[in-house]
Amino acid sequence: MSITAQTPMQDLEARLSPGALVTDRDIIDSYAVDRALFCPAGQALALVRARTVDDVAAVMVFATEHRIPVVTQGARTGLSGAANAVDGCLLLNVAGMDEILEIDAVNQTCRVQPGVINQDLKTVLAEHGLSYPPDPGSVAISTIGGNVATNAGGMCCVKYGVTKDYVRAMTVVLADGTVTKLGRQTAKGVAGLDLAALFVGSEGTLGTIVEVTLALKPALPSPITAVGMFPDTESAGRTVTEFMGSGASPSLLELLDGPTVKMVNAYGDFGLPDDVGALLLVQSNAKGAGAVEELEAFQRVAEANGSSEVFVSDDPADSEMLVAARRAVGPAMEKYAHTRGGGELIDDVCVPRSALGEFFEKLRLIDARFDVEVATAGHAGDGNMHPSVVFDAGDEDQVSQAQEAFAAIMQLGLDLGGTITGEHGVGYLKREWLSNELDAGALLMHQQIKDAIDPSGILNPGKMLG
Template identity: 75%
Template sequence: MSAEAASSKETTASTDLSELAGELSSGALVTDRDVIDSYSADKALFCPAGEALALVRAASVDDVVAVMRFATTQRIPVVTQGARTGLSGAANATDGAILLNVAKLNAILDIDKVNQTCRVQPGVINQDLKHALAEHGLSYPPDPGSVAISTIGGNVATNAGGMCCVKYGVTKDYVRGMTVVLADGTVTKLGRQTAKGVAGLDLAGLFVGSEGTLGVIVEITLGLKPLLTPPVTGVGIFPDTESAGHTVSEFMSSGAAPSMLELLDGASVAMINAYGDFGLPDGAGALLIVQSDAPGRSGVAELEAFEAVAKRQGADEVFFSEDPADSEMFVAARRAVSPAMEKYVSGIGGGELVDDVCVPRSRLGEFFARLDEIAAAHTVEVSTAGHAGDGNMHPSVLFDASDEASVAEAKETFAEIMQLGLDLGGTITGEHGVGYLKKDWLVRELDAGAQVLQSSIKAAVDPLGILNPGKMLG
């Protein structure tokens, strides 16, 4: 054990929590070790989880304020959490930290039809918000694969995107303002309620994607859209991912504006077919699922243009449907990637490491060609799905987690995929965040000037370094 870890454990053992308990809602403070440990990690592999001092399940903003004031006074780290569905270890405990879970702050505070906005607390589940907005003829487009279980606060913390982002953008495009509790317990409002506003620096935008390293978000104002039109859906079947990647590049360069353009490689299709009956063709090298919600016959025309491009790039077959049931089935198939993969890896040793690289879509064909080379050079499996329309791919490395050699090879393969993303002018993470998993890679992506800026901002907002230490900015 390092001297730093030993010192942290001594602090954990000696800290008197009675003062904090007196400031919190009844039952908010948890000191039971088994319960604390059950909250100590998200879904990421290869990310250590330390021994936290306590868990606070905040029931109010006042609880959050009390935690941050106590933590500042006692120099105790704080790790903010929501549903803990993340894939980068950002919600993992550090030794001696207070785990501040805000999942109970889950109220939809206001829905404003005139201004097309809503105010929500961070614990609101994305899908629950969508259902509530639909009753008012409104929609919130960002839809990560974890839409049914991830929170708006978590989506803001990682700037999540999803399947509609090719046309409708990612989380940051909808965040207008927020209320944040800073490291010392100060409550401040950032951003705006209005559609436009440039009063000062965009501090709300700074907090989007900050992964709990700058403050605790306790309320968010989101811009909304009118309820989206039911789309027309098309499917292109390809012999390989490279031809599918070239199709995406050519189709999008034509000025097309699909509301969805998703890719499944052959391995993903096989796993989904083994998981459930979604009507996907067996034996495909890759699928592109494309949707258009353009008005009238314009949607059909857009898919006809997709068909022409796909056939020029070597598609085996292209078909499309205006039946809403077909659209729902193909979207359900795309969302089934995660549970289908989980079922598959349970039979090969349980190892699943999901990457999250994003490359310029003009280089998708090259990305897939080189990804195939990486996969062929290793004995672990690589299966890929993702948001092809904006170049954000999720190659998953599948391996035997009980075998040291397989684990080592999985890590090497994962690293090679991240380097490939950088080599092609992309980024190490499109929407999953840096967290602990990729923090050592962040310095490879950011130049020296950017590193200084990021460190300076962190030091200015969190001078004691108590907010999610050891994650993202290191």
């Protein structure tokens, strides 16, 4: 049955930890969206700020009884609208479940609740000589649960992989309130289907993650850094293709185009050259002389592809400053967008590294075709680019052109053998595009899995799978 105004919310409140249920409209509405633009947000029935697994299970049981949609949230730092409210839903926020439950130095694993902030985990692990490499741009504010739900990546992925490469096991609560454990604690294990992997990147459509066991690495060696300056993004893209094709294994390989560099310089005192067409930031933490040799190889490839200058430094202060400049791209673009009418659509296409030169050639044509600005940064070593479309959100024509440019960039990614999203997820923002990437057989499998695990269709409806 559907819930009505007469349905006693006291019933739900009685099943939850004291203070977990929020019915204040202003507070509920403040939790209704993540950071994506052009994504609908409905009016939620209530907000539950869960503190325990029992809270999560109680919400699911209640929601199943009354056929109420449930939208699970963490820190709401997502860029696809996956955490947005739908009409009549319960917002289930698990950011308060933020304990690091165990650190196992012998097996190099940790167990954490979903609300643990990525950077906070890194800081604690460093005290034990351990590291958790995945580092999305929102590392200082995003949660491990959210990272798992979107299979987040980041700057270290080129060498160390993405979130899914570190998820050993998880505890999830299904739509009917069943609490189940998936995966394994061991380094190896093939007993049954890999159901834990199925939940990584599922964006809350299959269940709510309430605990994660993560594989760890020993503390990563300190890197040395190189910066290559290029006349345009095409030459930078070709450099990435050739450098990575040589067998190189940098610990970081990032790209900022000229407009992005200008935005970063306007945001903070990073000292980047303002007159470049593109910049490649490379780090290597290879053992011994390997790091120097790797960056010398990068310099040769960069110069052969038209780089005007390559700067190499083994000073940790230089490395920290340059990485800080890369991390400043998000807030710098946001600040710039506010001066141009406040509109910013951040795309997230990933193409084969071999196609990067062609990607930038055709991206330039898209930029020229529309009366909006396109500025690009991204994880070049993975082929994962984040072109940002900046526009005047108060101008209907600019809004329309921005949406067309955004779609053209996704289509370009597909045309080059890539994907519509490398790490931000589908959510509301790209749900109409999923069928452009997946064939009929794959779409049917997606729907059958969803129907089997969430037969009532109450988990994050309208997102990703439509």
